[in-house]
Amino acid sequence: MIPRRPDTLAERLPRYATHDRLLRPTGIRVVTGLEDMMRVAAVRSAVYIGEQSCPYDEEFDGNDLAATHLLALIGNEPAGCMRLRFFGDFAKLERLAVRKEFRKSRTAFELVRASVDLCKEKGYRRIYGHAREDLLPFWQHFGFRLKENGAPFAFSDHVFVEMTDTIEPSPSALSLKDDPYRLIRPEGAWHVPGPLELSAARHPHLHSPQI
Structure with a gap:
């Protein structure tokens, strides 16, 4: 399971950046990169296509390369994932999936918390999503509510409801x-410093003198 983070460096890391292959093999x-996208595809294929008989073209709907994905690993093994898409004044959480052998863990809870934290870090105040009617109580645990004037609707052989949450930016x-x-x-x-700012050590000349 995704463990509760101790009062160490890991506690200060964002929830969406707790995994390290050597130091923290269980995390998010x-x-x-492509390798991680393949891990995400493997998890979703097992859950949605394998367990729920979702057609391939409905599960992989053309939005994956226009989204941010979170990957949860347990002992470096892909355990769960979440997809996030960002719109003008709201973010959308979708495609939450946890492999059945890891469902006794708190991976699903940690993925939702990590996703909300990432939205907060991007400055969003509203989150939107769809929940299967029977899974709405899970989302209500995090503060999601039924969308005002929203009505149940169906796709991929399931009935869903619209839900929203209001958050404060980080x-x-x-x-x-x-x-x-x-x-x-x-x-x-x-x-953490990225590769481009590390390249600043090469001291490029912003304005070359005219000779």
């Missing part, structure tokens, strides 16, 4: 007031 990270939320280097760091790694 933002997907930044005190360190990304903004135009940030140092420019922070805004070019990899997604979800805004708390």
Whole structure:
């Protein structure tokens, strides 16, 4: 299971950046490469296509390359995932999946908390999502409520309801007031120096003198 983080360095890490293959093999990270996308696809294929008989073209709907994905690992084994998409004034959580052999853990809870924290760090105040009617109590645990004037609707052979949550942006939320280097760091790694700011050590000449 995703453990409760002790009062150590891990406690100070964002919930969406707790995994390290050697130091913290159980945790969550933002997907930044093809290998992790394959891990996400494997989890979702097992859960949605394998268990729920969702057609391939409905599960992989064309939005994956326009989204941010969180990957939960337990002992470096892909255990769960979440997809996030960002719109003008709200973020959308979707495609939460946990492999059945890991469902006795708190992986699903940790993925939701990590996703909400990532939205807060991006400065969002509203989160939107769809929940299967029978799973609405799970989402209500985090403060989600039925969307006002929303009506149940169906896709992929299940009935869903619309839900929303109101959140407060993180005190360190990304903004135009940030140092420019922070805004070019990899997604979800805004708390550590990125490769481009490390390249500044080469001291490029911004204005070459005219000779």
